[in-house]
Amino acid sequence: MKIKTAKGYVSFAEILENVYKPNGFTVEHFGNVIPKLRLHEQQSCIQIYSNWLNASRTTIKPLDNVQVLLHNNYTLNGYISLSQCYFYNESYNNEKPNVDKIEAINKWSQENIDGWVKEIKDGKYTERSDKQYIDSASVFYATKHYNIVGKKGAVIGSIKPWVESMCLANGASKIVTIDYQHIKIGHDSIMFLDAFDLVKAREL
Incomplete structure (x- = not known):
């Protein structure tokens, strides 16, 4: 089986050796579609949240050119593609942020999300990313494949609810959207949680 990557089509064995293993993962189960991964050394929720909170306490603005080391780490040794897309609350390059556009994006209605869910169930799942995400x-x-029917889940970092819609279409009972910016959600099965509130509370 060949897998499409930023380096072209490669074998799963190559992905396992150059992507999963260097990041501390092994394959626990390899099904017909998606492999199930397991960390060699399990981390507690407190460790994960504490590391994230420390990393988030920064005012560093995005760089125009990512350093080679950071680029390799971020793209899993170059196997995933990288494109620029950055939302920042403050002015950048003396430009006024388009607050109205951001607020419009962050209003999710019951009607809109239910429409996405229906289209996904009808087999149009590749269209609901609005061509922004090819994956x-x-x-x-x-x-x-891993049967999320009746389960609760979380989506971390979200601008448009296409992942949330996919989860609901595949049977999830409740989705929690976690983000820095407040999102006005008007759907019965989706709730918003501020990222900092989550980390400070240490539980979901």
């Missing part, structure tokens, strides 16, 4: 099919099959 939407993999998210659909991962949530479908």
Whole structure:
């Protein structure tokens, strides 16, 4: 089986050796579609939250050119593609942020999300990413293959609710959207949680 990456089509064995193993993962189960990973050394929720909170306490603005070491780490040794897309609350390069546009994006209605869920159930799951994310099919099959029916889940970092819609379409009972910016959600099965509130509370 060949897997599409930023380096072209490569074998799963190459992905395991150059991506998963260097990051502390091993394959616990390899199904027909999506592999199930396991960390060699399990981390507690307190460790994960504390590390994230320390990393988030920074005012560093985005760099125009990512350093080679950071680039390799961020792209899993170059196997995933990288494109620029950055939202920042303050002015950047003396430009006034488009607050109205951001607020419009952050209003999720019951009607809009239910429409997405219906289209996904009708087989249009590759269209619901609005062509912004080409990996939407993999998210659909991962949530479908590992049976999330009746389960609760969380989406960390979200601008448009296409992942949330996929999870609901595949049977999730409740989704928690976690983000820095407040999102006005008007859907019965989706709730918002501020990222800092989550970390400070140490539980979901």
